[in-house]
Amino acid sequence: MKIKSVRAVYPNYKYTVPSWRTHLWQIVVRIETTTGQIGWGYGGGGKAAVEIVNGHFAEILMGKSFDSISDISDLWDFLYTASIPYGRKGVAIMALSGVDLALFDALGKAEMKPVANLLNGSTKDRMRCYATGPDTDYYAGLGFTAQKFPFQWQGDESEAAGVAVAEKARSVLGKDAEVMFDVYMTWDSEITLRMHEALKHVGIHWYEDILTPDDLEELGDLRTKIRPVNMAGGEHEFTAHGFVDIARTNAYDIWQPDITWCGGITAGLRIMDLAKLNNTEVVPHRGAEPWGLHLIAATECADFAEILPGVRGGDSDDLWIGAPEADDGYIRIKDEPGFAVKLNEDLL
Numbered sequence: 314m315k316i317k318s319v320r321a322v323y324p325n326y327k328y329t330v331p332s333w334r335t336h337l338w339q340i341v342v343r344i345e346t347t348t349g350q351i352g353w354g355y356g357g358g359g360k361a362a363v364e365i366v367n368g369h370f371a372e373i374l375m376g377k378s379f380d381s382i383s384d385i386s387d388l389w390d391f392l393y394t395a396s397i398p399y400g401r402k403g404v405a406i407m408a409l410s411g412v413d414l415a416l417f418d419a420l421g422k423a424e425m426k427p428v429a430n431l432l433n434g435s436t437k438d439r440m441r442c443y444a445t446g447p448d449t450d451y452y453a454g455l456g457f458t459a460q461k462f463p464f465q466w467q468g469d470e471s472e473a474a475g476v477a478v479a480e481k482a483r484s485v486l487g488k489d490a491e492v493m494f495d496v497y498m499t500w501d502s503e504i505t506l507r508m509h510e511a512l513k514h515v516g517i518h519w520y521e522d523i524l525t526p527d528d529l530e531e532l533g534d535l536r537t538k539i540r541p542v543n544m545a546g547g548e549h550e551f552t553a554h555g556f557v558d559i560a561r562t563n564a565y566d567i568w569q570p571d572i573t574w575c576g577g578i579t580a581g582l583r584i585m586d587l588a589k590l591n592n593t594e595v596v597p598h599r600g601a602e603p604w605g606l607h608l609i610a611a612t613e614c615a616d617f618a619e620i621l622p623g624v625r626g627g628d629s630d631d632l633w634i635g636a637p638e639a640d641d642g643y644i645r646i647k648d649e650p651g652f653a654v655k656l657n658e659d660l661l
């Protein structure tokens with residue numbers, strides 16, 4: 314089938330301030346084929362990425378054929394190369410992610426297969442979820458047995474606060490629960506070693522995003538000092554080219570590519586190949602959303618999918634209708650073509 318039209322939009326989110334920087338900058342890409350398939354993709358990069366898709370990728374993709382995942386891989390390389398002067402990382406690759414995922418969705422619909430089945434088929438019947446957010450009691454009530462705290466360093470009082478929330482999670486979620494911290498690049502090596510000591514009795518599964526992606530050498534060094542706790546990161550890295558540097562520096566025990574940012578399923582598969590060579594576990598960022606979930610289901614990604622349940626009674630924009638939801642701490646992909654979601658057009 315041939316590409317007939319490509320169009321990206323930045324949704325009109327309601328539960329946020331009207332800025333493209335919010336909602337993780339997520340954009341929607343729609344690709345229509347000459348056979349009448351409509352593929353929906355989800356990318357990052359906000360209005361800047363919309364401009365890249367509509368002003369550049371759409372024009373050069375017109376009339377191109379794709380009938381297999383290897384054709385999509387070739388189109389990926391074509392767009393990557395065409396955007397090298399301004400791309401390689403960041404917004405351009407977030408835009409490319411949306412296009413890649415729309416192509417996968419269209420191919421799945423054309424072949425009447427879930428995206429996971431376009432890959433190797435689902436290797437996992439259901440996937441264990443972990444909840445990211447602060448509300449341990451709420452997540453325990455929903456059946457989650459793993460929680461990750463968004464935990465930015467606010468000064469010395471943070472130490473006691475961190476220990477308190479981790480102790481509570483351990484006691485509420487149980488001795489087999491996984492407890493994790495995402496510090497969003499607000500710790501340094503000294504704080505990390507101090508918190509590592511203070512939290513030893515709780516048993517933390519991983520610390521995430523301790524330093525910035527520019528500090529890989531320091532991360533690699535620090536990683537060996539916090540064993541057996543794992544160092545996790547990679548949501549701010551792009552494509553397999555970027556993960557080569559992570560592999561070279563041994564910066565992380567656990568890689569966390571974001572499938573809607575790092576270059577889509579095509580990049581996700583290449584990153585998985587690299588992870589296998591490097592004996593590294595992969596736990597995609599926001600893995601319980603359909604785009605990461607199909608990759609987890611079909612590959613050797615860890616059986617661990619990140620979900621953001623929000624807070625009790627909180628409002629959210631339901632952009633994608635029909636996305637699978639966690640049930641008692643586990644989630645399954647749907648046995649429907651493509652990524653099996655419909656766009657809520659009220660938000661466009």
Ligand SMILES: [Mg+2]
Nearest residue numbers: 495521522548
């Ligand atoms: Mg994170």
